[in-house]
Amino acid sequence: MKQNPEVAKRIEALAAKGGRYRREAWFFVARSLSFANREVRGQARHQHLNAADLLEGFRQLARQEYGPLALDVLNFWGLRSTRDVGEIVFAMVRAGILASRREDVLADFDDAYDFHREFLEPPAPAGPATATDSKATRYIA
DSSP, X not given: OOOOHHHHHHHHHHHHTOSSSOHHHHHHHHHHXXXXXXXXXXXXXXXXXXXXXXXXXXXHHHHHHHGGGHHHHHHHTTOOSHHHHHHHHHHHHHXXXXXXXXXXXXXXXXXXXXXXXXXXXXXXXXXXXXXXXXXXXXXXX
16 A cells, blocks of 8 residues: 555654554554455445454455464564554544544454454365366365
């Protein structure tokens, strides 16, 4: 995602304040917002996302970029639960980087899914593989 330089500076300032999350966590959550709009919601431009859609984008992007190392990477950045993602989102809201609606609450991010289960275990297959599936043919000798 190409970050607006002014937004990137504001995120950098939040990350520099210290706390539980490394700089990379802040920018990954910001990238997850764009990813979720595009991939989960199918929107070309930014629109409001609820916690469920944002967290689904976060999950997909983490798996796509880090595969089986996603849990280790996220934990290294200080992200250990969906609540942590929400903490970053709401810090960005308080800083005026993101907007929220009245019905948006931090509790929407509580225990949405278990990081260990989602990022340590391989994702469930989408359906039965066939010999013509590109993924299936990689394993056929």
